[in-house]
Amino acid sequence: MSLEDEELLKWLGIKPGKQKAINEVTYYTCLKMLAETMGKLPLKFYKTEGEGRVRADPDAGIGLLMNRPNPVMTPATFWTTIEANCQHYGNGFAWIQTVYIKKGKYGGEYKIKSFWPMQSDCVQVIMDDTGLFGNAGKLYYRYSDPKTGKTYTFSQENVLHFKTWCSFDGIMGKSVQDILRTTVDGLGESQNYLNNLYKQGLTASMVLQYTGDLDPKLRKKLQEEYTELMSGPKNVGKVVPVPIGLTLQPLNIKLTDAQFYELKKYTSLQIAGAFGIKPNQINDYEKSSYANSETQQLAFLVDTMLYRLTQYEQEINYKCLAEKQRIAGYFTKFNEKALLRTDAKTQMDVIKTAVNNGIYTPNEARSLLDYPAKEGGEVLIVNGNYVPLTKVGAAYQKKGSEEEGQQ
Structure with missing residues (x-):
């Protein structure tokens, strides 16, 4: 982008450069809704008995996930962090920290010590196709810890890997911001335009007409002088003197004529729909009533969260339970009834x-x-x-x- 193009965008109220998706309010609200929903669902431990199930006493590993995944995080914080990373980057990761316990003379076993979320943008997933690490076809996770600067490599058994529904290889998920980048960026630019309009005191841009030709330096000085006189809330309502030979002509681009509100609202609903968020959850109550909102909450559980919960439960049951526990009928399950109070x-x-x-x-x-x-x-x-x-x-x-x- 040239310097002239950047100046033109600034003049039009559009901030040049890459926008962060999380700075857009609809995107942020959807991310917040999904992450907080995941964080407020308690994890339970059950055992299958006959055709039903009964509550069971959790082992050490599951007990950590239910009560304190690591010394500095509550379960709500832990799951909220995982889901926020998953939705924002497409994948969420948690390191299963284990310790070796000696048992007898001829061997031992590992015990889960804690669970730690990993920042998704610092994780590189590697497929060992050739058996370089001794196990062909397995995944390995390289994590560059931003706090210590060190790089660690974990095998797939030691990492809980959660992904979005959108995955074309079954290994890595795609995020909404990656798939709908132009839509998310467009909504962010519309907010930048509105912010810039507020800064200008809701005054439209103007064209300054003059007779003759001016030196570029004088022209720029004249432009700066009138910009200072007419922009900003403090200058709203001021009388601006215009010398003979100069004419100020406003560029009346009305938000109503451009259907700014309607387009912004429609784009917001599109982004919310991509996340699986219902209109009432982004404060759109135009076609909602109390009964309708309750129905939308049930639809949110069935259409959006049920898949998320199933994926989480399957990953936890496979990597945090021993095979003999799974065969005996033990399993974990999130209590989705917390959403239906x-x-x-x-x-x-x-x-x-x-x-x-x-x-x-x-x-x-x-x-x-x-x-x-x-x-x-x-x-x-x-x-x-x-x-x-x-x-x-x-x-x-x-x-x-x-x-x-x-x-």
Whole structure:
């Protein structure tokens, strides 16, 4: 880009140079929504029993993910950081730090000590096609730690790797900012234009007409003088003297004529749609009501977060659980019900219905409300008038037989 082009862009209110996607409010809001949603979902540990599942006591590794992944991060901070890196760069990484534990005379085992997020822009993923490291077809992760300046290489077993849905090789994910760069940049430039318009006191650019020819230095000096007189909020409403032979002609480019608001809103909805974010989540309530917002929240869980949670759970179960644990039916699962919390009345109606129909025990219902368990509350209860499907109508058949016998 030439110097003249840069000057022209500045004059038009467009800041030249590469814009950071995260500086655009819609992009930032979508990133915040996905990262915070991931951070507020608690991780649970279960064991399969028959056709159902029961809560199980986590081992040391899973216990870290549930309570304190590393000495300086809570689980909410840890998962929020991973998801923010994943959405912004297309991939999220976490190093599984292990320690060697001696066990007997002939061998030992490794124990998970902590989990550390890695900045995605500092990670290089290498595929060992030729078996250079002894295992052909495996992935290795080279991490240049920005804090220490050192470079580390980890095998794929020691790294949790999460990616976006968009991956053309199944290994590396693509981010929204990479795929929709022109759209994201365009929305950022529209905000820059609006900011520059505010700085000018919402005064449009003008053309200064004069008769004759001026030296370039005099012309530039004249331009600077009138720019200083007419730009900025402090100069709004000022009377500007114009010498004989000079004419000021405003360039009335109205935002309404350019449909600035409509285009900006449409572009924002496009970016939100690419992230899987619903309109009400970026504060667009134009076509939303209370009931509609609740429906959109459910759609956000099903359409967007369910895939994210499934990918996270599969990666954790494979790399943080031993094979014998997986065979025995142990698994981790995020509690997605945290997204579907309703108002107190609706919540109470749902719990009451579940208890009365033998789905929850009274103590399980009390646990959902953060109340302590009570004696005798571990028994499922149902209405005494209920009968099994196989015995529906049995009472009438018995009554009919008795009447026939009396005759």
